[in-house]
Amino acid sequence: MRSLQGKAVLVTGGTSGIGEACTEHLARLGADVVAMSIQPSAGKDLALRLTAEGLSCLFHHGDVRAEPDVEAGIDLVVDHFGRLDAVVSNAGVMRTQKITELAVDDFHAVIDVNLLGPALVAKHAIPIMERQGKGVICFTTSVAAEIGFPGHGIYCASKAGLVALMRCLTTDHSPQGIRFVAVSPGTIDTPMLAASCAGWDKPKEEIYADVARKIPVRRMGKPIDVAKAVAFLINDDAGFINGSVIHLEGGTLALPPW
Ligand SMILES: NC(=O)c1ccc[n+]([C@@H]2O[C@H](COP(=O)([O-])OP(=O)(O)OC[C@H]3O[C@@H](n4cnc5c(N)ncnc54)[C@H](O)[C@@H]3O)[C@@H](O)[C@H]2O)c1
Numbered sequence: 001m002r003s004l005q006g007k008a009v010l011v012t013g014g015t016s017g018i019g020e021a022c023t024e025h026l027a028r029l030g031a032d033v034v035a036m037s038i039q040p041s042a043g044k045d046l047a048l049r050l051t052a053e054g055l056s057c058l059f060h061h062g063d064v065r066a067e068p069d070v071e072a073g074i075d076l077v078v079d080h081f082g083r084l085d086a087v088v089s090n091a092g093v094m095r096t097q098k099i100t101e102l103a104v105d106d107f108h109a110v111i112d113v114n115l116l117g118p119a120l121v122a123k124h125a126i127p128i129m130e131r132q133g134k135g136v137i138c139f140t141t142s143v144a145a146e147i148g149f150p151g152h153g154i155y156c157a158s159k160a161g162l163v164a165l166m167r168c169l170t171t172d173h174s175p176q177g178i179r180f181v182a183v184s185p186g187t188i189d190t191p192m193l194a195a196s197c198a199g200w201d202k203p204k205e206e207i208y209a210d211v212a213r214k215i216p217v218r219r220m221g222k223p224i225d226v227a228k229a230v231a232f233l234i235n236d237d238a239g240f241i242n243g244s245v246i247h248l249e250g251g252t253l254a255l256p257p258w
Contacts, residue, residue, distance in 0.1 A: 003235055005030030008081035010073055012036045012064050012121060013091030015043040017190025018140060021223030022088050022230050027055040029231055032081040036060040036073040037091065064091045064117030067124075074124045084128045086234040089118040090140040092158075094192055096151045107154055114158035119165060126173055133177040136234045139166050140226075141182045143249050159184075163245055170243035179242045181233045186249025187211050188221040216251030 009026055013019035014035030020042075023035040027050050035057060037043055043059035050057040060076050062069030077084050093113045095106050118139055129135025144152060145159035162182070169180045187193065189208070197204040212220050226248050232238055233246065247253055 003029050003237075004231065007031045007085040007234070008034075008077050008083050009086045009088065009234065010034050010036060010060075010077050010084065010121075010125070011088040011090060012073070012117065013140075014088070015039045015046050015059070017192055018185065018188060018223045018226045019088070019090040020046060021227035022090060023057060024050060025224060025227035025231055026088075026234075027057050031085075032056040032077075034058045034060050034073060034077045034080070036062050036064070036069075038063050064121060065112045067120050070117075070120045071124050074121075074128065078128060083132060084125060084135060085132075086136040086138065087121055087125045088138050088140070088230055088234070089121045091117055092140060092142075092192075094152065094155050094196060096196065097154075098151050099153050102154070110154045110158050111161075114155070115161050115165070118162055122165070122169055126169070126178060129178045130173065130176045135177065136179045136181065137166075137169070138230055138233050139163075139180070139182040141166075141184045141245060143184055143186045143247065143253060145184065145245075146253065166245075167243050174242055179239070181238070181241055181243075182245045183226055183229050183233070184245050184247045184249070185226050186221055186247070186252045187215065188223060188226060188248075190223055214252075214255075215249070216254065219250065221248060221250060 009031045011019050011023045014023040015037040023033050027033045040061045047057045047059040060073040062073045095110050139162050141162045142159040144156040145163050149156055166180045166182050197207050229246055
């Protein structure tokens with residue numbers, strides 16, 4: 001089923017992990033996708049691979065912290081496809097440090113990508129969607145917004161801030177036809193997660209097996225698990241889902257605190 005046929009979508013962080021899965025899955029469902037990221041080589045390869053299959057995908061090399069890059073990414077979607085139906089605001093970074101070891105640069109490294117970036121994306125997408133009378137912005141938050149992750153205070157704060165931003169946008173702009181939603185992944189097997197295993201006293205495979213044993217469904221998430229939820233949320237079938245966070249964590253948040 002090509003349920004997103006003709007929908008024009010921007011995916012930030014769309015060339016790795018969860019974002020790459022979104023780019024590919026949405027394109028397979030018929031969407032015209034622009035994947036934006038700071039990975040020019042991976043981005044060009046992804047766009048080439050998908051277009052060689054007859055799918056519709058362009059790459060935009062841009063940094064979500066830079067307002068002109070964000071504007072250019074949105075302009076590329078509108079210039080090429082004539083409209084902007086949805087944005088998957090997914091680009092994100094993670095840093096590990098206790099607050100007692102915090103360097104101000106690390107604070108900005110996380111907050112600027114995870115919070116300023118989505119704010120800039122929303123700033124420039126919303127006026128276009130308001131003119132259309134329709135649009136959806138889907139943010140990638142994290143279960144880290146709701147539970148404490150040791151050594152990840154700023155990351156957790158950035159994701160909780162993103163949920164708060166999403167809810168405020170709903171109150172300000174949904175009367176003009178725009179829906180705002182968020183996906184909240186648990187532990188998903190991506191390059192970001194693999195990088196976070198560096199420095200542990202066990203190989204990644206052992207860490208992953210330990211993590212999977214603790215998740216009620218007894219497996220870690222895959223990027224496609226998130227992409228399938230995103231495809232539903234940006235579809236018109238989800239037209240009454242607004243201001244909501246959809247958790248994709250295999251039941252982790254349902255566990256008792258002992
Ligand atoms: N992997 C997980 O377990 C997990 C869990 C919860 C939430 N998340 C969130 O999911 C999102 C995707 O993470 P992932 O695990 O796929 O990571 P990833 O590192 O595989 O992908 C991150 C993407 O963001 C892009 N990016 C980073 N900085 C950018 C910038 N300044 N401008 C534009 N693009 C930029 C990268 O180029 C890459 O394409 C992030 O927001 C992350 O916080 C991940």
